[in-house]
Amino acid sequence: MAFTIFYDGKCPLCVKEMQHLIRKDKENNLQFENIxxxxxxxxxxxxxxxxxxxxxxGIDENGKLYIGLDVTHKAWSLVGVGWLYAPLRWPLLRWFADKAYLVFxxxxxxxxxxITGKKRCEDNCEIKLK
Structure with missing residues (x-):
């Protein structure tokens, strides 16, 4: 069973990140669910x-729930580039990163x-699964 990410399908930036994850997910470790x-x-x-x-x-195969940047770090780790996001989970940076994420x-x-010139997708943005 894959790590399931519950994403906002009306948010162009959110969908763009999901598309990047899909392209990197060569081993099908991720599943995507548009809320x-x-x-x-x-x-x-x-x-x-x-x-x-x-x-x-996000939720893993054992039923553990992840929220916020923990989801981002877990997802990118599963596609092999978690090191890019690891500093956001370091104890000294975590508090600041989590506050910044809440603002985002x-x-x-x-x-x-x-960033994209598009505030929201009319219905839902399309993500193209493999």
């Missing part, structure tokens, strides 16, 4: 959509607009 998909609540009735929408979440998550649509 805005029409069947999401049916597939995951125990998950709170508001919590998932506030911060990225809260303002991700505005940041998406500044």
């Amino acid at each position: 805005h998909a029409g069947d999401f609540s049916r597939k995951f009735p125990d998950l709170d959509i508001n919590e998932l929408d506030a911060r990225i979440h 998550a809260k303002h991700r649509y505005k940041l998406s607009f500044w």
Whole structure:
């Protein structure tokens, strides 16, 4: 079973990161679930959509829940480049990185607009699975 990432399919930046992960995931270690998909609540009735929408979440094959930058680090580690994100989990940097992530998550649509020219995807952005 793969590490499942619950991502915001209406956020252009979020979807762009998922696309990068998909390209790097040669061993199919990751599974992607758009929290805005029409069947999401049916597939995951125990998950709170508001919590998932506030911060990225992931769950591993043992049922351990990851939140925020822990998801990012775990996902990138599984595709072989976790070292890039490891400093964000170091004790001295972790607190600051987590605070910065919360600001990013809260303002991700505005940041998406500044970076991509697109604030939100109309319905959902498409990720192209392998």
